[in-house]
Amino acid sequence: MSRTVDINVKHVTRVEGHGNIVVRATDGVIEKNEWQVPEAPRYFEAMVVNRHYEDIQTIVSRICGICSVTHSLAAIKAVEDALDVQISQQTDKLRILTHYGEQIESHSLHVGYLVAPDLLGQKSVVPLATSHPEVVKTVIALHKVGNTMMEKLAGRKTHPVRLVPGGFAMLPKAADLRELKTMLEAIIPEAKKLGEVVRSLAGALPDFSRDTEYVALVDGESYPFYHGRIGSTDIDEPVPVHDFEQVANEYVVAQSTAKWARWNRDAYCVGALARFNVNGDYLLPLAQETAKMFGLERGCANPFMNNVAQVVEIVHVIERSLQIIDELLTTGIEYERPDVKAKAGNGAGAVEAPRGILFHRYEFDDKGICTRANICIPTNQNHANIQKDFEAFVPQIIDREQDEVRLLMEMLVRSYDPCISCSTHFLNVEFV
Amino acid sequence: MLAPTVVIGLGNPLMTDEGVGIAVVARLHQCADLPADVEVIDLGTGGLNVLHEIKGRSKVVFVDCAYMNASPATLRRFTPDEVQSAKLQTRLSLHEGDLLQTLELARQLDELPSEIVIYGIEPESVTFGDHLTDTLERRLDEYVETIRQEIR
Numbered sequence: 001m002s003r004t005v006d007i008n009v010k011h012v013t014r015v016e017g018h019g020n021i022v023v024r025a026t027d028g029v030i031e032k033n034e035w036q037v038p039e040a041p042r043y044f045e046a047m048v049v050n051r052h053y054e055d056i057q058t059i060v061s062r063i064c065g066i067c068s069v070t071h072s073l074a075a076i077k078a079v080e081d082a083l084d085v086q087i088s089q090q091t092d093k094l095r096i097l098t099h100y101g102e103q104i105e106s107h108s109l110h111v112g113y114l115v116a117p118d119l120l121g122q123k124s125v126v127p128l129a130t131s132h133p134e135v136v137k138t139v140i141a142l143h144k145v146g147n148t149m150m151e152k153l154a155g156r157k158t159h160p161v162r163l164v165p166g167g168f169a170m171l172p173k174a175a176d177l178r179e180l181k182t183m184l185e186a187i188i189p190e191a192k193k194l195g196e197v198v199r200s201l202a203g204a205l206p207d208f209s210r211d212t213e214y215v216a217l218v219d220g221e222s223y224p225f226y227h228g229r230i231g232s233t234d235i236d237e238p239v240p241v242h243d244f245e246q247v248a249n250e251y252v253v254a255q256s257t258a259k260w261a262r263w264n265r266d267a268y269c270v271g272a273l274a275r276f277n278v279n280g281d282y283l284l285p286l287a288q289e290t291a292k293m294f295g296l297e298r299g300c301a302n303p304f305m306n307n308v309a310q311v312v313e314i315v316h317v318i319e320r321s322l323q324i325i326d327e328l329l330t331t332g333i334e335y336e337r338p339d340v341k342a343k344a345g346n347g348a349g350a351v352e353a354p355r356g357i358l359f360h361r362y363e364f365d366d367k368g369i370c371t372r373a374n375i376c377i378p379t380n381q382n383h384a385n386i387q388k389d390f391e392a393f394v395p396q397i398i399d400r401e402q403d404e405v406r407l408l409m410e411m412l413v414r415s416y417d418p419c420i421s422c423s424t425h426f427l428n429v430e431f432v
Numbered sequence: 433m434l435a436p437t438v439v440i441g442l443g444n445p446l447m448t449d450e451g452v453g454i455a456v457v458a459r460l461h462q463c464a465d466l467p468a469d470v471e472v473i474d475l476g477t478g479g480l481n482v483l484h485e486i487k488g489r490s491k492v493v494f495v496d497c498a499y500m501n502a503s504p505a506t507l508r509r510f511t512p513d514e515v516q517s518a519k520l521q522t523r524l525s526l527h528e529g530d531l532l533q534t535l536e537l538a539r540q541l542d543e544l545p546s547e548i549v550i551y552g553i554e555p556e557s558v559t560f561g562d563h564l565t566d567t568l569e570r571r572l573d574e575y576v577e578t579i580r581q582e583i584r
Contacts, residue, residue: 043560047446059562062446065477109480126533129540136541144484157485158478427498427531427552429515 019420045373069102070353074360082347091167100317101149106354107310112139119201166338209301214274223282225352234264241350244359260384267384270356272309287316342368379419435471442496449555453495491547498552506554
């Protein structure tokens with residue numbers, strides 16, 4: 001009797017289509033092995049055209065509830081590039097701090113809500129709250145710190161309101177920064193606890209590696225999320241952000257409506273593991289120690305280790321946040337007003353979203369009205385890499401039980417922390 | 433001091449009627465005569481933030497776009513116990529949110545307020561676009577008034 005594997009994990013949403021895992025095999029011969037994904041951001045690009053430069057970051061912050069600060073900052077940087085706006089060091093530091101809040105929030109939720117249930121043998125975070133309440137409470141505590149950072153600095157927990165071109169619509173007070181400092185110092189043990197939990201389970205992460213190109217922002221002196229040029233493990237000379245289309249060479253494939261991207265190879269990877277592989281030498285001491293605890297070293301090509309890199313990054317951004325807060329408290333928060341004037345121009349911005357590098361580009365007419373927009377999200381840049389992983393990984397596991405193959409493939413997709421169906425959260429209910 | 437009652441609008445104003453919860457709380461924010469013990473929050477699509485916003489409250493009122501098998505623009509008041517989710521979830525992405533699941537998590541953590549009310553509004557259209565459909569837009573005042581009565 002022939003043995004067939006037939007996997008079709010459909011991620012159905014009413015609007016944005018699907019993110020499907022499709023595998024078919026007979027007697028170990030793989031007939032179909034695809035990661036199929038929908039397109040979404042293109043439609044949002046159309047919504048900012050004909051809008052004033054002051055409105056862009058507010059609109060794009062609604063693209064996603066998890067990466068809203070990142071989208072706002074990428075847009076603001078692109079606007080400032082187009083309009084030749086210089087910002088103060090204070091603005092720079094406050095933005096980075098706000099952005100760190102989003103990294104803490106997103107990474108802790110991803111590791112805690114999506115990855116931990118896999119490693120602890122639970123179907124979702126809901127039963128985990130009963131079986132491992134301490135893990136869930138740690139995650140929620142970290143999530144809350146990230147949230148509070150965004151609320152104190154950007155004026156709202158989700159979808160920031162104070163981040164504007166030129167600076168901040170309203171500045172935080174020194175007391176807010178002191179409060180954040182106390183909170184961040186208190187959360188370090190929780191971050192360590194999360195690290196311990198993940199370490200105790202890391203043996204359950206599949207041992208699979210595939211060499212690929214890793215792409216992240218680089219500045220040659222730190223582990224950047226907000227500054228720098230576009231670096232890669234395949235090249236020595238980073239590319240200016242203004243030329244990002246040379247990096248994210250988008251192309252169309254039959255199996256997906258979303259465009260895929262390639263640079264120096266047929267696929268590249270962005271996200272926490274990419275940042276670690278490109279910039280790992282610049283991690284702060286506690287984060288270095290965390291990476292060592294997991295045996296995570298630069299050059300790691302196991303995509304499942306992205307989850308571990310996220311834990312390392314949580315520790316790094318907490319450490320760096322405390323340094324920045326001390327710097328700001330030493331200099332004091334100075335009152336300043338954004339000074340921006342409309343002019344014709346074209347600008348690009350790049351920021352590291354929790355799930356990888358995000359690019360925005362806008363063109364404005366002389367009245368500051370947007371005439372063209374291009375948004376290139378990290379998840380789209382990872383699609384080709386996920387497919388290449390499928391092609392290398394599935395032959396290694398195809399002899400296992402179908403349910404195990406499916407779970408391993410879901411875990412692989414999850415490890416990339418993809419942004420799918422992020423724009424809708426409606427209820428869909430049946431009355432009982 | 434945390435307000436004992438919170439009204440939380442959920443949804444995305446870039447996805448036509450999916451943003452109705454946000455449109456309702458935006459109007460509530462303009463009302464000068466809301467009770468002092470009520471906080472009104474636009475949570476957008478930050479669904480998991482619900483956990484932090486409901487902790488320590490005694491009453492939570494959600495306003496959200498909801499497929500309920502009703503005619504477009506229907507407003508329906510219900511509690512989490514009266515419904516079950518018909519949403520398909522694969523857990524492939526952190527972005528897949530479901531309010532009912534988040535509330536269940538809060539219940540497991542013993543952080544659920546004693547009173548939870550959901551106002552679901554049946555969409556006419558959920559697609560890319562930064563305006564509500566006329567069908568829902570026409571009923572906005574009525575939705576706002578209903579919520580005002582709920583928190584009076």
